[in-house]
Amino acid sequence: MSVGFILLVHTALDRAAQVARHWAGSGCPVVIHADRNVPEERFDAFRAALAGNPNIRFVEPRRRCEWGTWGIVGATIDASALMLKSFPQVDHVYLASGSCLPLRPVPELRAYLAERPRTDFIESATIDDVDWSKGGFDHERFTLRFPFAFKTQRGLFDRFVTLQRGLGMKRSLPAGLVPHLGSQWWCLTRPTLEAILGDPRRGEYERFFRSVWIPDESYFQSLVRLHANRVESRSLTLSKFDFQGKPHTFYDDHLQLLRRSDCFVARKIWPQADRLYSSLLSNDPQITKNAEPNPGKIDRLFTHAVERRLRGRPGLYMQSRFPLSDRDNGKSCGPYSVFEGFSDLFEQFESWLSKTTGCRVHGHLYAPDRAHFAGGEKVYNGCLPDSAALRDYNPCAFLTNLTWSTRGERQCFMFGPADNQYPTDFMTGDPHAQISVITGAWAIRLFRRKATSEEVRKEAARLQRIEQAHVERLRAHWAKARIRIWTLAEFIEAPMDHLQEILDEVSPRGARRLTEAPRLTDLTGFGRFLQELKNEGMNLHVAGDFPAGFDPAPLQPDTQRRYVVK
Template identity: 50%
Template sequence: MSTDPHPTPAPQSGPLGIVMLCHTALHRAAQVAQFWLAANCPVVIHVDRAVGAAQMDAFKQALGPHPLLRFSTRFRCEWGTWPIVAATQAASEQMLNEFAQVEHVLLTSGSCIPLRPADELAEWLEQRRDVDFIESVSIGHAPWIKGGLSEERFTLYFPFSWKQRKWAFDLLVNIQRRFGIRRDVPRPLQPHMGSQWWCLSRKTLQGILNHPKRARYDRYFKGTWIPDESYFQTMVRMVSDRIESRSLTLVKFDRNGRPNLFYDDHLQLLRRSDCFVARKLWPDAQGLYDFFLSGQIMRETPIDPQPAKIDRYFELAAKQRSDGRAGLYMQSRFPLDDSINAKTAAPYSVFCGFQQLFRNFDFWLGNAANCRVHGHLFAPEKAEFYGGAKVYHGAISNSAALRDYNQRMFLANLIWATRGERQCFSYNSRDKMTPDLNWFMATDRNAQISVISGCFILPLFRGDYKVDDVLGHIGWLQRREQEFIAILQSKWTSADIRVWTLAEFLQDPQRFLSETVRAAFPDAQLAENDLPQIGSLDGFEDYLTHLRNLGLPPVLLQDYKR
């Protein structure tokens, strides 16, 4: 316990004491300290011993002498190590000893900023005199930690510096895990963790600092990892009976466990949060410092902090970083094949054979489902966009060369650019079918692929071609279609897939067609619009027989009987 160096009687102060831990951006820390001092709050500042003498002098000079200002014993605080706790203890002791009127002590850092007038906080605390505000979460329960060690913080040995000897730190952790080396938590300590920044009542803080077994516990915590997030959080459980397990300091951590910075554009967000203190500010956020330190008007009615909105804001950002926007391929999001389920941004439908079997299928579907239906997007000549457009949404060109240069991206771009409107297009073996594209669609859970196999023959059958001239072509088309269907019927697909042979489909075309369309468009107007007409199939059986006799393996047509 340090003794009071001031022979004069303790200065009159408000009931709220501020302990500040500072190591960088001291000019900002000085501004904040002055804010508290002006509100009659005593301030005890700990400055990291790594800060040079010149900077320290400038800092002291900027603050000037003040009856409510003290500087505490300096420690060298490396992130995640004991001296941070030691510094906090020393500064807190000094606060309690030298300022007798202090009822609550608020622990802050040099880059924290008060968001509300100091009097509002003091008054709010006055009404909660014996309550301790400290986030204190039992390690058995909530997944409080973002990445890294959790319970092991308490049960392993950490002789190496994480910052300076990361490899040794990691190695030793792994060795201890491997061989089951553990240290025991001294009873009756119940390990708890939580935000480093707390606000404790005089009684509780004294209870912790004057605890009969403090030396024993201090020794234990010296060996744990990141004790600044567990020492007070654990000790408080033994001495306090009125804990509110939340921090009055708003801190949002990112995925690496670093506090998110606040900038000028967060002003409204911070203001509406009604939190008392926020951490951590970008030192050059001039607008925030100007606004929050300039003496806001104190409000009449007491208001509780409402951090939900700001929580949501940062959660969304974290989600964008970790999950990204589905179906987006861009310079800083390029998922590898197997790392995502949805490869595109929205559901779409691929129809194979429908356009050949039914008259004006695209027109009919467009009316029935009230959407714009493309033709064959992958036709060899060009991408047949709806209405024959040369350019479509997102400025996608109908050039076949551009499309085929990167077919996946062509499709992914189209789906991304038309989010909100379901895309439908025809696709068959005459198109620029590539295994890459086939696999891309078959493994995309947004794809609905419906195939009536064998329909590729119909245009040739109806057209004025000599069979001998097109025989090779038919063989080629059939082979490609089979390859496509083999992919669709493999076990790796995740698309919504329907495959019929032409004969199967003709058994109940009405039902199959409406089922398919309804799966994509539950609201489709199928009753009012008659089903599209099937083109004439007279003589088709003879045609197939003829093909078979010419030597074509009629794989998918063998069951065709009319």
Template identity: 65%
Template sequence: MSIGIVMLCHTALDRAAQVARHWVDRGCPVVIHCDKRVKKAEYDGLQASLSDLSDIRFSTRYACEWGTWGIVAATQQAATVMLRDFPGVRHVYLASGSCLPLRPVRDLVSYLDGRPRTDFIESVNTADVSWAIGGLDLERFTLRFPFSWRKQRPLFDGYVRLQRRVGFRRKIPAGIVPHLGSQWWCLTRQTLSAILEDPEREEIDRYFRRVWIPDESYFQTLVRRYSANIESRSLTLAKFDFQGKPHIFYDDHLQLLRRSDCFVARKIWPNAKKLYRVFMTEEGAGQASAEPNPGKIDRLFSKAIERRTKGRAGLYMHSRFPNENWENGKTAAPYSVFEGFTELFEDFEIWLGKATGTRVHGHLFALDRVHYAGGETSYNGAMSDSAAIRDYNPKSFLSSLLWNARAERQCFQFGPGDNPEINWQLAGDPNANISVISGAWAVPLFKSNLNFSEIRMEAARLQKLEQEHLNILRNPYAKARSRIWNLAEFLENPMEPLQTIVDEISPRALRRLTEAPRMTNLTGFGQFLQNLRNQGMQPVLMGDFPVGDDPRPNATRRGRPYLVK
């Protein structure tokens, strides 16, 4: 009878009764507190189901609303009954009705017998707490909280703001150094009785009645006044998510719970029949005696929290879809965007596909339709080539395409004639590798059969659109890897940028290009640009082209790509 169990129950009373019987049958007396809000018929049923056990007690009932004093009052009352009725108890273990012993009770008894003067309670100074939820750490001890955080949230928040505005501060009683920690502890009789019999208890209780979530601070603070040997940790496995809500354990967590080597776990789903069967019968025996080490499974919980809060890269979850920049990466995999290459080179997409062994699409954001590789009308994930469907949400279209085909690098064409709504998505995506030959859009106009007045108007429109696009790529907030050449400097030495592009897409190939794709005939292009100038339209994005048949400018410097980060 060296260990006594205090159980706080408010739901699933049948499971609470099952666990209480498990403790008593193995020599541990139990004092049960049942939330006053539980219906009398259910409470009477709980008492009747345990009436055959002599080492069961029921304490005075309090209403235990989350974050309020009732939970501390219930714990105080049940602990008082335990110390009064069971003088042989040396350690008092606080548990809930949803707690489940993970190891044989004799292991816990033996463990505590070897540490007769040790108090196990998480007790951390408020200055060192990083996990407090709600933005209140020391303020929970210096402000007043007369309103329920859950039921009266507007009043709660408003009253906190009012106290901050007027500078109200409660005085912390002398000798009290606020500490926080888990509600679930295991204290020695000496320490617990000193807390409950403190001559200043009335004043201390009056102060803590207005502390927010006092069950996480009352015993955690007072134990520092009386305990000679504290281990600041709980023997109960209790995990919380990023919102401060407890993780619930189900049947498929069986092996995970075993690996923790902890004595008790909370919070167990009432219908986890396998867990209750395994850990409360002889099947639960046979575990190696080891130091409780919840850190063994912390990595899995950290990954679970990360997956829940961040999701997978490039996969938008419904929980963060409406929130800009909450995604874990805009897209799922690296991809390449080419601007001006199909205008300058014939069959560029076919050539690049052969040179890199990857999928090369046409203009995915063309106004008429989505130009998938090979002229396909649909793509992975049943993605249609309909421009109307794509333009309903262009960002999601691109993210979905890259997610559906993330095993293969995607390349596509883009230009000033495409849907500009995608501009910032491309510029802000670290996965995007964008290669631009500025001014190449003029080549199709040069070869067109339009009236020159129409050509001039279209050239002015496209130049304005491309200039806006380039400004976005050069924006200091852009994260895409962008290489920009004007048409003139690209033509000085096209093999060098083409080699760079191929090496970027297929870094393991390490192949030197022996030939470039066939370039379109640009004879007369310089005169075409001069004609645009003569008509009042100033082409500035193509670089310096002489008036003549040779498209290569007579410049002595060697063109070099430049990188925009």
């Protein structure tokens, strides 16, 4: 069993010559077609470097091989005809490019094909079964005409397609031909290739495919179905493509990845990958595997790479890949908690929460004067300054930077109606956010002024309007955050139960009953304060119903564990 190689080259001619010498030195005939775009002096030097080798032939004349045009197919047909004529001992013909590199010893490929003497290896699937074609042409690539090159004549290409669609122009397929698509890198048996080249209707097929878009993905893939005895719809060449349909390039650090695929040839190899060429251009029997080619072994890595390219990492924003609105891969990189009204209701709440949960607890990060980082820091992780001006340039990015720079550690911070309200929608739509709100608790600060002046009344009215709009956004149908909202009156009725509910979610692994209660702010006379505001014409209803004589008692921890009996 003998196998011959067809090489289509247009760049990196020194590497193509290196691979050609390897195959020819292993007893395999090699037929080379060089793109006509390659300058004559470079081609002559390339040809001279391989001169004198009886196993190497060059196709003359050369064709212009432009992407997506008939030239590539025509070059392949010319090379195939020369291979069959010059080397009658060849039983299989393997199509490769100048950027291909063998991954396994040639004797192993021969043995593999000898066990399958009548099998053609070519990816060949009907149009309806293909989901990887790019550019918007599936059936239309066969029913429309594409006489212009997509890359170099894009304007003419687009206008002619639009014209054909507008006029309803469609052409019929040759009788009996079912169009198929697949990778252009195949390995066909001699009888199949002879049948394709000797088909009496070859002229008709070539006239049709000359106007097909990217015919190198459909000509042999369709005709092999008419002439092959047995088709294995897969390629023996490892070729991976990104989400845009562009081939992945392999570098030196992909050596082990390429070997793990068990494929016989890989493309597309970086021309400067010296380690790959020196390691893989060998017929060392010690690396023989006798394994079935299985590119699926490494598919998971490529799938992960494509997902990373399209979606990025959750919560990571950077200048090189800033996602469009609502197309990001998660708004933040990890869970965080927002407490609204708690620092007003409880004294030194930040210190108590940090001690109880072990989380990093900040003050009001969006306060008008500055960002109140934990411990009074001026600059925090990720070089985040406490400057209000810099923070408010992009308040949402400030939060995502904080969570990214401290990933692995849950961040908690205070929020209120006096703070910058811009991040409300961002936090509301963030599944990582846990937002706990005690509405009306901000009134406690006004109560501490011990006055009900006109200034206090106007400030209370302003803050109440802001909080009402904020709560309305939190209750939107598109909200994804974990949100809890109480009025101040509701929360004070059972504060320890509500705190326990929040903390169980903040630190679920260390969930336990609270043994230390935060110190409740002295609210003696708070009910009377609210009543006096009402008397002056300001109805502070967001705090709930507070009787004028209501004075809550200090908190006591619940030391008895509760059990649910089913």
